Structure formats: C-alpha cells, structure tokens
Amino acid sequence: MSETTIFNAPLPFDSLAEAIGRRRSTYGHISGLQLDRAAPGEAWSSLPYRPAFVGDSETGVLHGGVVTAMLDESCGMAVQLALDGTRAIATLDLRIDYQKPATPGLAIRAHSLCYRVTRSIAFVRATAYQDSEDDPVATATACFMIGANRTNMLADGRLNDGALPPLEAPEDPAGPFANSPFARFLGISIADDGTLVMPFSERIIGNPILPAIHGGMTGAFLETAAIVGVTNELGGVAEPGGVARPKPIGLTINYLRSGRALDTSSRVSIVKQGRRIVAFEAQAWQDDPTKPIAAAFGHFMLRRAPGSDEE
Numbered sequence: 001m002s003e004t005t006i007f008n009a010p011l012p013f014d015s016l017a018e019a020i021g022r023r024r025s026t027y028g029h030i031s032g033l034q035l036d037r038a039a040p041g042e043a044w045s046s047l048p049y050r051p052a053f054v055g056d057s058e059t060g061v062l063h064g065g066v067v068t069a070m071l072d073e074s075c076g077m078a079v080q081l082a083l084d085g086t087r088a089i090a091t092l093d094l095r096i097d098y099q100k101p102a103t104p105g106l107a108i109r110a111h112s113l114c115y116r117v118t119r120s121i122a123f124v125r126a127t128a129y130q131d132s133e134d135d136p137v138a139t140a141t142a143c144f145m146i147g148a149n150r151t152n153m154l155a156d157g158r159l160n161d162g163a164l165p166p167l168e169a170p171e172d173p174a175g176p177f178a179n180s181p182f183a184r185f186l187g188i189s190i191a192d193d194g195t196l197v198m199p200f201s202e203r204i205i206g207n208p209i210l211p212a213i214h215g216g217m218t219g220a221f222l223e224t225a226a227i228v229g230v231t232n233e234l235g236g237v238a239e240p241g242g243v244a245r246p247k248p249i250g251l252t253i254n255y256l257r258s259g260r261a262l263d264t265s266s267r268v269s270i271v272k273q274g275r276r277i278v279a280f281e282a283q284a285w286q287d288d289p290t291k292p293i294a295a296a297f298g299h300f301m302l303r304r305a306p307g308s309d310e311e
Contacts, residue, residue: 010086088147107130197264204217213261251298
C-alpha cells in the first residue's frame, strides 16, 4: 500500500501524531519548530531562539511575527490532532494578544487546544510562554477551515529529520531594517511609494504542495508593515518629542484567500490615534490591490523617543 493511500484513510492517533511531528510546513521545518507532545486536539511545541528571529538587534528581543507564526502553526497542529489525518486545513482568522516581550536567548514554547470542531470549522486557543504557561508571552485564538482544499500535507513525502537548517538574515547596515534581522530574513523592502514588499521564497511556504505562503508569514509581514507605516505617519523615531517604534498590543488577522507563489505587498493606515494608543489596519495583496489575501486590525502602544519629555 502506498504512503498516499495510507494518509487518505483515517490514522490511528499515534500514527497521526508522528506524521504531524515529521511533516511540518516548509517554514515550520526551517524555523526549527518541534512538536514535543501530543494529545487528541492538543499540541505542545517549542521553537529555539535563533539570531535571525530577532526584531530589535539592540535588545535581542524576538520579532512579534516570530511568535505569530509559531502560534499559527501550533494551532494548526492542534486542529490536525483533533481530526483523522485525511483533511486539509487553512487558517481563517488569528488573534494575537501580546502579554510581554520574550526574554532573549530562551526558547519559546506553545500549548494549543482545539476545543471545538464542527463540520467545517475548528476553534482553537493557544498560549506562548518560556518558563511557565502561567506567565505567557502571548495568547491566541483562531478559527480554521476544515477541508480547505484537496491537498493533504501529511501525505507529503518530505520528512522533518530533526536537523536544524541554517537560517540567515542578510546584513544591510544602511537599509531600513538594519536593526531587524527577522525583517531581513523575510526579505522585506520598501518601495518608492512607501508600500512594503515581501518577496516570495521557499522559506516562507506553508503548504509545500500548492505551494502557498505560510499564514504566520503573512501575519508577520502585516505586523512589520504596520510598525513601519505607523512610525512613518507619526513622524519617525528620531524627532525630539516624537515616538519610538510602537509596541504591539494585539493583532487580528483575517485570511481572505491563499497566498500564492508571488511577491506580496502591503499598505497601512491609522484608524484612530490617542496619546498612548494607536489603532491601525493593514492589507496584504499580490497581483491585484483590490483582491487582498489578508487584512489585519490591531493596536500599538506609543512610546516616547529617547530624550523626549512626556507630559
């Protein structure tokens, strides 16, 4: 019996957990994400600290998009563990609430629970943490579509052999992301009109069969675009009395269509600005700005620039 035939039939739970642990998304494999423990509808995973994941090289703190991508994939594991291994899934929406910055140098862990499954939709909640689940770095809720397409990643012949692939962020000391290795890892650039662009590459693939961009990578891109867009609209970092780079509070991403093997662009706008909080919205699209592949809404905490006086 061929491997594809096996995975077209329901799997015993132990076989399902093994398949999920060894057949991750392309980005999940490259990132080093591991399934550490499994139960029906429940996943415990871990992600090693790596220099390319850093969002601010001055502090060593991880980019929020790294946590977003991990929680997206970890939630997907929990959904797969609640099913029988025969159906494809896709993220419909993902909400991330950032509780505190991750401590540099330490691995991130996640516990995800698929607490309800209907005929077409699965509902998940998750926590990302380091030392204790009671002291979270971020929390998440998500909805997944069941039977999203005809591909089944568990039937993919490529296996995660456990080896940690190299993960590089090209140096660009004069570029806009000189202090953000993860933005450089994604290859993000800023066009002349201010639009941000994330080029397609194998490292950001979620489903390698289609192939399709990892939903977490789209979320990471939208978060990066929002930080850049909000900072620029508020006058940049260096102005006395201005704001430093905003701190993410929460982000909700709605996935509207599959991200294909194309470059992705994003635009950002401020919805409402207060003294301490700013609300923003962002869209990501590929070949047609009128057909976004994802939309995000979120809040940032505004921080005073070094040397500025706060009222």
